[in-house]
Amino acid sequence: MLITGCAANRADQVTALDVKSQAARDKLAAGRRAEQSAAVGQEHREREIVQRILAAAQGYMGTRYCYGGTSASGFDCSGFVQTVYKKLDYDLPHSSRDQARLGAPVAQADLMPGDLVFFDIRHAGVISHVGIYIGNGDILHASVHTGVTIDNLSEDYYRSRYHTARRILRPEDQFLASSSGS
Numbered sequence: 001m002l003i004t005g006c007a008a009n010r011a012d013q014v015t016a017l018d019v020k021s022q023a024a025r026d027k028l029a030a031g032r033r034a035e036q037s038a039a040v041g042q043e044h045r046e047r048e049i050v051q052r053i054l055a056a057a058q059g060y061m062g063t064r065y066c067y068g069g070t071s072a073s074g075f076d077c078s079g080f081v082q083t084v085y086k087k088l089d090y091d092l093p094h095s096s097r098d099q100a101r102l103g104a105p106v107a108q109a110d111l112m113p114g115d116l117v118f119f120d121i122r123h124a125g126v127i128s129h130v131g132i133y134i135g136n137g138d139i140l141h142a143s144v145h146t147g148v149t150i151d152n153l154s155e156d157y158y159r160s161r162y163h164t165a166r167r168i169l170r171p172e173d174q175f176l177a178s179s180s181g182s
Contacts, residue, residue: 049113049169050134056087057132057140057148064147070094077130080142081116084132090168096130103168108153114169117153119161127163 059072060083066074070083078096085092092099100118111117111133119129131141137153151158 046113046135052088053084053114053132053134053140056084060084060148062147062149063142065142065144069142075142075148077142080148081130081132084140085168092168097127099130100127100164100166103166106165106167108162108165111165112167115165115167117165118163119158120163121161123161129161133165 057080060075060080063072063080064074065076067076068079069075070079075083078092078094078099081096081099082092082094092102096118099116103116106112106115113133113135115133117131117133117139118127119131120126121128129141131139131151133153134140134150138150139153139158140148140150142148143151153159153162
């Protein structure tokens with residue numbers, strides 16, 4: 001059967017729409033795959049950062065708190081952060097207030113592993129404690145009571161004293177670039 005005139009044009013239009021629709025579906029699928037790949041890449045990057053931070057802190061878990069301390073014989077909070085980041089080739093000052101001036105501010109909802117989290121322990125409007133965010137609400141820090149440990153930001157003590165956070169890790173840094181899989 002031969003289709004002529006308007007019917008032939010209509011059939012061509014339907015075929016053209018089918019091709020366009022399939023192309024659109026293919027683009028959407030490719031976009032979803034790219035988003036999923038980017039999300040997986042970001043998750044991988046975050047796991048790598050946590051692994052590197054934990055590796056740098058290896059051997060320090062449980063180390064006692066010592067005001068002004070910067071070694072395995074005893075750490076204060078900023079001395080611990082300074083020591084861990086020194087192993088990652090960052091030169092940080094030994095003061096939580098000075099560390100809070102580094103990098104870029106980060107909203108608590110946007111925290112990523114490696115961000116520094118600051119607290120006002122005495123509720124005096126002054127930064128007096130720092131920890132390293134390692135994901136899932138957890139912070140790695142030197143506590144006055146338990147030494148180097150991991151606590152969660154959702155705990156009443158930390159939630160009520162949270163002050164700010166800063167992102168000091170730079171994506172172009174050597175240790176991050178090597179973990180991105182590229």
